[in-house]
Amino acid sequence: AQKITQTQPGMFVQEKEAVTLDCTYDTSDQSYGLFWYKQPSSGEMIFLIYQGSYDEQNATEGRYSLNFQKARKSANLVISASQLGDSAMYFCAMREPAGSNYKLTFGKGTLLTVNP
């Protein structure tokens, strides 16, 4: 079973509007971290935002916020006031405790296109 599921292969949004990118995860651990990364067409992986499993508040970083619903095991990324430069691939990732090779487990990504 996939540990990270991103059900939207592609999303379109108008400039200045908000968009939500979906992410659901699967783990039996109580302690874990959820991350979103942005990969523009240039290829680098840019860290955007992090949510810890014990955090009671949803994480926010500027125009990015994470809608964390623990019972539903979802960690959706919300981008407010979309900009043309937000067009990129977005990856949701989870890091479980040591014993999982310390790795990040990535979803397959969502390609976001911001239209002018």
Next chain:
Amino acid sequence: NAGVTQTPKFRILKIGQSMTLQCTQDMNHNYMYWYRQDPGMGLKLIYYSVGAGITDKGEVPNGYNVSRSTTEDFPLRLELAAPSQTSVYFCASSYSAFSTDTQYFGPGTRLTVL
């Protein structure tokens, strides 16, 4: 701070050739990782290191080797390149192994094996 740097950015290899992908970080991070990203997919862990002199296999280690002689450097070696190793390779580092700790990525190396 440069963060995580990788060289080269691009490389084309012939089947059977060898090469080393270089990775350096200047954040004094103990933990370093090598991932590969195949087209249309997320990243998969190849090898990781928890400190100088200590390395271990990830999900997809076959065909690769690593070493970690210093905190800063974590090179990835391909001994006998195969077309299945055509991919984008990312090096990453983090301060700790806590599940809450962010991994920071280098810019990637795009490798094609023909």
